[in-house]
Amino acid sequence: MSTLNLALDHQGMLVSALTAPRRAKYICLECGGALLVKRGEQRAAHFAHDASHPGGCSGESVTHLAAKRLLRSQVEAELVQDRSVRWAQCCPGVDVTQRCRMRTTLAQAYEVEGRWSVQEEVAHGHYRFDVAVVVGGQAVFGFEVFHRHQIPDEKAAGLAVPWLELVAEDILEFKPRVPFRGSYSNSRxxxxxxxxxxxxxxxxxxxxxxxxxxxxxxxxxxxxxxxxxxxxxxxxxxxxxxxx
Missing domain, CATH: 1.20.5 (Single alpha-helices involved in coiled-coils or other helix-helix interfaces)
Structure with missing residues (x-):
């Protein structure tokens, strides 16, 4: 069983074992069970299920779930601010043989029109996005969270709306949103x-x-x-x- 480093507080907000108050109780992202903070000089900070719910949850699953939850809140905040999803795209260079010498990143934005919501586990045709911007009941911009396993090429080819695949650890560390892969413009x-x-x-x-x-x-x-x-x-x- 992997170490649980992230959990939800009583308000449903993500918290880290490094900063969570000791005496409060927390909720496991995977099973919904009660967690306590374990933090001391001999062992790295982590969450553990209390005695009433021993649990057997995977830290890897929690990382994926936490990244989805945080990404959802980030995208919601962006849309409230200026109705746009924003990310950075690495300059593709001239062609496959001549990559960008300066490794420049280019600011990208997708403006969302209409009444929107941001949801997790959104169906899109035969597939499902980890997180998506939804307008009129349809996903208009999707996100896949990459943790251990990237999305299959068949699924990537079948996504008919703009989408990005983001590394889970990058989301949790609040790094600039540079996708692992996804929909790209031709700008250089x-x-x-x-x-x-x-x-x-x-x-x-x-x-x-x-x-x-x-x-x-x-x-x-x-x-x-x-x-x-x-x-x-x-x-x-x-x-x-x-x-x-």
Whole structure:
């Protein structure tokens, strides 16, 4: 059984064993059982089920559940503030062979229209989001929380709305929201955009030179065929003159 580092207080708020008051009681995210804080010099701070509910809950499951709960509250706060979901996207670079040299991150935002709510375990077609922004009963932006296991490629390909897969530990540590993977825009940082434009111009010039070369080769071949026809005609006339 893994160590439980996170729990809910009596108000349903996430608390850490490092800072939770000792004498209060807490609720297990996984089973709903009562927890107590264990903290001392000989052992790292953690939550433990009380004697009335020994429990056998997994710390890994609690990490995933806690990350979902915290992510939900974060997204709700963002939408209340400016009705937008915000994250940062790593610049994709020019192409797969030329990644961003500066490793720039770009601010991204998705504006939510209509009456929204943020929910956990939201059905979306054949799949289910860990957390989603819901408008009119439908998920319009989804989140997957990555802890030990990432979502299958089949599911990733079948999600028809914008979505992000976030690392659970990053959520719990309040790190900037840079997704593990998900829906991305095609925007690049200024340096990569300039380099991409330079490469496009070079490719265009190469294509134009290639087209000119093909035309030149075609003209040379036409001239060669014309001269070959002229020479063949002249030889035939010479042969006819000799027979006479």
């Amino acid at each position: 940082c200024p340096d990569c955009e300039r380099l991409s434009g330079t490469l496009r111009e070079r490719q265009l010039r190469d294509a134009q030179r290639g087209e000119q070369s093909r035309k030149f080769v075609a003209e040379v071949e036409q001239v060669q065929r014309t001269w070959a026809n002229i020479l063949n005609t002249a030889r035939a006339l010479d042969r006819q003159g000799k027979r006479r």
